Amino acid sequence: MNRIIRASERLNAAIDLPGVLESAYGAFENVLAVLRHHQEDDEAVFAAFILSANAAANGRDWIAWAPALPSGSPPRDSGEDLLDSACVTAVVLAIAEVSAELARRLSTYAVTAADIEDRECCGNAAAEAAAIHALMSGANPP
């Protein structure tokens, strides 16, 4: 199982704010790792992958500031596949899919979370996930 699939599964399994934050933190980390792994595979994706990786790091750091994020070490995915054998198109599709899901789940809590700081962190992290999705799908200029 590759890291993106694993991240999607955790995200889908999360049922409350701490769970979503925990899984979103891991998802951003995994997206970042996969993007860094593939950013030099093809000159055509270089710019989009760099900016997406920046957005993934920003999204992860926004989650880290959220008060509802459970303390303690997150699950480590270091041993799992970084989509080594996948072509660039498959990587792009996988990241676009998980980033869209991230944006959707975090946007919900950006409105409904009880703590204002949680709302702010979820909102900003959702924006970063949306930026990744836009870059992967070519929807928006930077």
Add this chain to the structure above:
Amino acid sequence: MTGRATFGEFAASATRRLGAIVRGIDLPDWPGSADTCADVPVAVHSAMRTLTGYGEDAWGVLGDARLDSTAQLRPWIRAASQASPRIDDSEVLLQSEPGGEDRRGREEQIDWTGQVGSSMRAAVRSMQLARDLLHTHLDPRLSLAAEGRSEWAPVVTSAPVACALLDRVGGWASQIAPVAARVAASGRGITAAERRYLYAASQRLWAISWAVGEAQERQPVGQDRLQLLEAIPVNARPASSYPAVDAAVSGLCDGVISTAERLRAAARQAAARAAWSPTLTRESLRHTAGCCAITASNLRIVLRTLAEHHGRPGASLNGSMAAAAAAADCARATWLQAAEAWDHITTDTRGATSGTAADATRLALWTGRLAYASSDWTPALGPRHAARPATDLAASPDQLRHVIDAIHHASHTLTFVGEADRSQARSASMTGRLIVPTRSLPDSFDVPFRFAPAPGTRSAPLLSSYDRAVEASAAATDAIAELAADAKAPSRMLAAYRTAIGAGLAASAEGSRSGHAKVAVARAARDHATTAAPAPWHAPAIPAGPVERILLDLDITSADELKQAAALDTAADQLILRAATAAQAARPGRDPGRSAGTAELISHLAAASGRPIPEALLPARPVGRVHGVDGAALTAHPRAAQVRARQAELEAGA
């Protein structure tokens, strides 16, 4: 070079007008009627004031440089002294003449209808405008933060450019002197006192001209320095812009150049504010590094396209372009490493995006539009974009020159931004602004807070990645500078610019250490006379010590006194280090930095020593705990984290 008014344009205008007057001297009926000559004394007086203003500027730079300079500058120092303002005979003659003040007061009211007077007045106006243009780069406020208003400030206040300025002054003086002498000899339309004044003024002008000529003979100012002076533009920040969909190559090149200039100005400002700026955020620095990697990648594509498809196969320029493309690729890789280093570290502020990041985005976009054929290229994914064909990039020699001009500016800017962001990262590290999420640390860390100061193992790679990015970007810029020189692109002045900055750095190394140069440049701007070799905007991060800072706070600008203060601070550092090393068996729990006074000394020691400081000087360390940035323990001992972070960096560096 930039599309803005330059010193050279005004200076050339003055030279041209004066030249026209000088050519008329040899005519048999010159200077013609008395009306033609009536205004010459006032015009000459105005010219004298302007020229001595220039002399004052040059003396401000070279006069202070005489403290440390080698014999090379001595002829120019003498020339600057000659051109500096003084109460001399000519001035006294004009002032002592009844109505002399009235005559000077009339300067603005005279109807300059006479050919000689009007031409000279126009020339003097051009000279004044040229000087005003130079002063737009200097900050008139006297403060430690004053390092000039633009990237050109260190050039304007550099010794080589001061010598070039004197060369100009000498040329103008040699043009005005014979005019003054001839009008005085004719005696037409002037009073006896004005005649005496013109004689005295011509003698003074000849003296200036001869002093400059002698200096030029003994120690010639290189053509590159003269051209650098000519190329200094007025200080104005270009407006931000995005490329139009139908932009032509020429327009894209102009956009790259103006955006690069904007980015350099923004980066320079950000570096100066790093210790406190709310826009020093992980978002800004990550984004800037990423966009610089994209820009370097775009430059590589342009150069590679030109190398592979421009001109005859194997032509010498093609080889240089291929080498430059390889250097740009190296810069791309190092900027990528800088962006990756930010994956593992964050900042104490968040959310805000700096002007540098915004302009870096625009530069990536402009260079991308130049590199790719697609008129709607963006960094976002989309249809695969083909590179712009070489026939499009180099449709004519002028177009090729323009493209090289643009990519030279962009590459120079990458170096500039690298230096600025490295300075920001260092500042952030030294002030404890680099942090990491504690959940990203190994489990062996027992941290009760969400964030902790970045350990040296995280901050050291970040700082060294910027070192590599700066080095690689500078190498790429040097490679492109060779192309610019071959193509005679206007941007070849950038190479002279960096050389002048380098010369300024070397000349001011001692002054920068003491903080003297910063004050001197500020004073120079205030007085319209600079007094030291320039302080580079990316001056060394070693702060002034307690004694030196007190002197600076007292507005002491004497080089000798500031050097003495710096020496006292250094001696104090060494004494404390020796004593602390001897007292390694410190009492448990003792904190030598518990008072504000001793804490300041130890903080300076940590910053200036350049090596790990003895354990005995470190604050008491709670066993098995690391304080988080949002923790009470850290709030109680903010300096402890800072000193320990510095210690960790030094250990990591060692």
